[in-house]
Amino acid sequence: MRIDVFSIFPEYLAALDLSLIGKARQDGLLDVRVHDLRAFTTDRHRTVDDTPYGGGAGMVMKPEPWSQALASSLADAGAGDTAGTRPVLIVPSPAGEVFTQATAYELAEAEHLVFACGRYEGIDERVLEWAGENFDVRPMSLGDYVLNGGEVAVLAMVEAIGRLVPGVVGNPESLVEESHSDGLLEYPVYTKPSIWRERAIPEVLLSGNHAKIARFRRDEQLRRTSERRPDLLAKLDPASLDKADRAT
Numbered sequence: 001m002r003i004d005v006f007s008i009f010p011e012y013l014a015a016l017d018l019s020l021i022g023k024a025r026q027d028g029l030l031d032v033r034v035h036d037l038r039a040f041t042t043d044r045h046r047t048v049d050d051t052p053y054g055g056g057a058g059m060v061m062k063p064e065p066w067s068q069a070l071a072s073s074l075a076d077a078g079a080g081d082t083a084g085t086r087p088v089l090i091v092p093s094p095a096g097e098v099f100t101q102a103t104a105y106e107l108a109e110a111e112h113l114v115f116a117c118g119r120y121e122g123i124d125e126r127v128l129e130w131a132g133e134n135f136d137v138r139p140m141s142l143g144d145y146v147l148n149g150g151e152v153a154v155l156a157m158v159e160a161i162g163r164l165v166p167g168v169v170g171n172p173e174s175l176v177e178e179s180h181s182d183g184l185l186e187y188p189v190y191t192k193p194s195i196w197r198e199r200a201i202p203e204v205l206l207s208g209n210h211a212k213i214a215r216f217r218r219d220e221q222l223r224r225t226s227e228r229r230p231d232l233l234a235k236l237d238p239a240s241l242d243k244a245d246r247a248t
């Protein structure tokens with residue numbers, strides 16, 4: 001998978017060299033390229049922003065550097081784009097559609113993702129309209145709070161998407177049991193020692209009874225989800241619940 005990130009703070013994305021995503025880049029599974037948006041300006045001051053038409057607080061990102069930047073990502077993209085699939089342009093914004101695990105699974109199928117990190121009050125809207133001629137444009141939000149720019153959101157999204165690309169996570173089984181994979185939160189986990197500061201682990205985990213352990217974990221998932229995220233329970237397909245679930 002090819003991933004281009006455009007930002008006026010490319011240093012922010014240095015974390016993509018680390019850990020699982022860094023390893024996937026070294027292994028050639030992810031081709032991540034971070035670009036300085038200012039490289040696509042033409043004036044002496046390398047200007048990327050200007051005052052908003054209609055007035056109001058803050059500054060707006062100018063269209064010209066963005067059109068140059070996005071055109072460059074189309075020009076030197078790999079075979080994926082020429083094979084007929086449109087690259088996806090993800091624009092991080094608190095005004096976007098909420099990014100979920102389902103979004104991560106969907107985007108993990110793409111050949112080419114381009115992230116456009118806005119700063120200030122955002123990017124001139126015409127850039128998104130124009131980009132729609134060549135990209136599948138997706139304004140995306142992490143949730144209902146405001147960050148100063150898209151960079152931190154891109155770190156989160158690239159990690160969530162990248163780990164779902166085949167081969168990136170060594171043991172694919174670990175993707176099956178994690179939070180949100182079945183619409184529920186993950187069950188609590190414990191390791192040695194079995195008694196720590198007078199706290200014992202749940203006894204059933206020492207029973208060796210795998211059916212009982214599975215039932216205990218499932219009940220804990222349901223309990224946690226109803227306590228912390230009742231919105232997720234309400235969205236569950238009733239068909240995904242078994243008889244014992246309904247009793248919980």
Ligand code: 6GU
Pocket residue numbers: 091092093094096140141142143144145146147148149150153
């Ligand atoms: Cl994706 N961007 C910004 N700037 N703020 C956010 C966000 C994204 N998601 C939540 N807040």
